[in-house]
Amino acid sequence: MQISNNKITEIFRTVSSVKTGNYLLNSIRLKLNDDEDIYYSVCVFKYTTKPTFIEEELANWEEEKIAYLLIVEIEDYIVISKKNISKLQDFIKQFKPLDYSVLSTLFVTDDTSFEKFSLKNLNVSDKAVREKTIEAIDLKENFSALGASNYLLNSLRLKNNEEKTSLMLNSSRINKFGKKNSIENFCFWSKNLVHQIKNHINTNTFLSIFAEPQDYEVLKDTLVPISILFNFSNIYTDFEQGLINRVIIRYINDDGENQDKDFNLIDFLAKFERLCKVFTNGGIHSIENSTSKDLEIKLNDKSITVRSQKLKNVKLIHDNGNEISITDYINGKNSFIINFDNIDLAYTNRKLFKDSRLIGSIPNFLKIFQPHNDLDNVTSEKGAFLATSTLFETNSIFRFVEDNFQNDFDYFICDDLSKEWADHIGISENKISFFHSKHKSSNASASAFQDIVGQAQKNLGNLTPQDFQLESKRNIWNSNYNSSDGVNTQITRSRKGQNANQIINQFKETINNPYLRKHVVLVIDFISKSDLETYLENLTNGVYFAERNETIQILWFVSSLISSCQELNTEVTIYCKP
Structure with a gap:
């Protein structure tokens, strides 16, 4: 799939809306060394932001940072590398992510050592351990498969010979340890990776003990949500790290103008940290709660999201000045787990999963x-x-x-x-x-x-x-x-x-x-x-x-x-x- 020059220009303009001065580098759809298979686009810019350790605006108290976005096109794949970039979600949504089953087995052989697992619990019990990370020289040797089908594999680090690779399965992110310190090196690494993906054949591996990914698009019309559990750990982490420094609610005042008011998000989120029932009527999947009567689940063609016109007015202000509504943030991070009247299915991390052992147990x-x-x-x-x-x-x-x-x-x-x-x-x-x-x-x-x-x-x-x-x-x-x-x-x-x-x-x-x-x-x-x-x-x-x-x-x-x-x-x- 070729990306038009206009689309590249548009996304560069969007992500660099906070830049100060001119671009440090701005190149669109350049061919790499006359290699017809590889095109790359890159923009680099500076921006200033308020330090995370202060709350109020102070004159001249600003940090200068550098951001970059590199987009590589190889046949019908795109590979993205970025730093300090936001507002990219709408662009990424145009493309199909790498299939979970492919990514989770792409680098796995009989001799692979699994050094680290980050696991996410599929269960909707609000007191269950939601996520856990475990490490060893090789987890194949000492990780118990008991209860593993209750968990999805969120990320992992593995080793083949002396080569280490980390994978973020929910976001199709691959990080191969080692130097890729030039655009040319990154492009050639990306080309090798694409060829590996295209030639890959799925097989059962040690990772098959975890919850099995399902084809959401095939099963979509059979799904009836019955409950949802929100997980706000990402928001809390962003608060702790200073990435979110203010929360407001935007409303129309008596003069008909937009007005912002500081909002206690922590107290608000506490009202949702419990399993919420979902009621379906006329194709509308309403989420039972005491705060927003228009909160509902939306089964889209390729994913499931939550929506509420009321909650779109609650805005999270990031340290770089960008703002996002609470519903867009929840959808972007996929901060929820949904159960259905299909007994053993659950949706989280933008994927539909099956606990293959639930009925049999x-x-x-x-x-x-x-x-x-x-x-x-x-x-x-x-x-x-x-x-x-x-x-x-x-x-x-x-x-x-x-x-x-x-x-x-x-x-x-x-x-x-x-x-x-x-x-x-x-x-x-x-x-x-x-x-x-x-x-x-x-x-x-x-x-x-x-x-x-x-x-x-x-x-x-x-x-x-x-x-x-x-x-x-x-x-x-x-x-x-x-x-x-x-x-x-x-x-x-x-x-x-x-x-x-x-x-x-x-x-x-x-x-x-x-x-x-x-x-x-x-x-x-x-x-x-x-x-x-x-x-x-x-x-x-x-x-x-x-x-x-x-x-x-x-x-x-x-x-x-x-x-x-x-x-x-x-x-x-x-x-x-x-």
């Missing part, structure tokens, strides 16, 4: 659910309280936990409220168990699962706390339970064990036991195992039922918890109704 998924008849009689989470109460009320989940599990441990603590690690904690010589309890009158509530799974996931690290963390618990574990509505009861928090001193000493000894077993236990009354088995069977067989969307989300939530626990060598059990 349903029988094992069901094994962690343990039915218990007494949960049929539960009517509340904690029951009512009196100043004279020494036990949690009969028919509460808390009482169920204590009646059924307390005697299995040497020590048992109620840690509910006040920066809790769990509702109850059981400790023995070689075992630590965290119990998380949740009562809900509705059936198969995905939001209730999200709450309790999130509580469990965020506290997995506290199963083996440091000494100072245990010391912070001493006073509360030595006290009586005070309810959230202000009743000071006679329920001792140390439900079994004389005092917190003994409990903390045993906790420390248990952590150091080489045979330590860690266990996470969820106790719920808002689903029965028999119903769940029916729902999952219907999902597998493609049978419609009212709880379909809720069940898909439950499957993802609990699968995420199982994966998180497996990674930390922790058992997990869910007690529910029969």
Whole structure:
């Protein structure tokens, strides 16, 4: 595909709108050494910007920087190199990115060493680890495939002989270590790369353990979004690094003029950091939220975006003076994960992915659910309280936990409220168990699962706390339970064990036991195992039922918890109704 001179001129003019003075270099569609296959265009310019360490504008307090954009055309491919360049997204959208499956296997052979993985979690649990990076001399030798299908490979660094290459799979970015210190060298490197791409044959590799990319354009018309989780880590990182130095909301004042007002973006984003349901009506996929009623998902021909006319007025001001609306930023960074009524599909990083093991793992998924008849009689989470109460009320989940599990441990603590690690904690010589309890009158509530799974996931690290963390618990574990509505009861928090001193000493000894077993236990009354088995069977067989969307989300939530626990060598059990 040839790019016209006018398009090149236009994009150079757009990206250099902040330049000071004339171009340092500005060349359009030059042929490289009479090589008919290679054309390059390059612009280089200076610009000034406010330093990131000051907030207000100060006279003469400016940094001078140099930016460049190099575009190389080789047959029907373009290769771009840039530095300090923005406003390039609309130009890039004209071209099809390198296919994920091609890029992820392009440099992989049987002898390739994988030095670094950057992984992104496909799960929509808001408390799950969203991203993680791992490194080794060769990850093939020590990376566990358990739960790998829950993750997509965001980027990697690999080594072939003595040659290192890093790949950003979500943006088709390739960085080959070594010198490409001239336009000519970069162009020849690009030509070799294009020929390698054109001759590449996809094969299964070690990377096949991760989520599989799917053809979005083929499946687009079958997709019905049911939920979306926003991930704003990119925005927070840009704030930390000073790349975004101001946020405004633009509105029309009483005189009919545009006016800008500073905007607290952090408080605003906090309202969206939880799974949002998506409702489809007449082809419109509306995102449930309390801030912007016109926020919706748009299934475009080649990608999925979010849009809201209201939120387009929220502008992020970058350090170079450029501004972008919050929706354009979210779409540009693809800062979200979408689930569909297709059970095992998720969309993120501008790609559609499939967790190929999700449906096949349903029988094992069901094994962690343990039915218990007494949960049929539960009517509340904690029951009512009196100043004279020494036990949690009969028919509460808390009482169920204590009646059924307390005697299995040497020590048992109620840690509910006040920066809790769990509702109850059981400790023995070689075992630590965290119990998380949740009562809900509705059936198969995905939001209730999200709450309790999130509580469990965020506290997995506290199963083996440091000494100072245990010391912070001493006073509360030595006290009586005070309810959230202000009743000071006679329920001792140390439900079994004389005092917190003994409990903390045993906790420390248990952590150091080489045979330590860690266990996470969820106790719920808002689903029965028999119903769940029916729902999952219907999902597998493609049978419609009212709880379909809720069940898909439950499957993802609990699968995420199982994966998180497996990674930390922790058992997990869910007690529910029969």
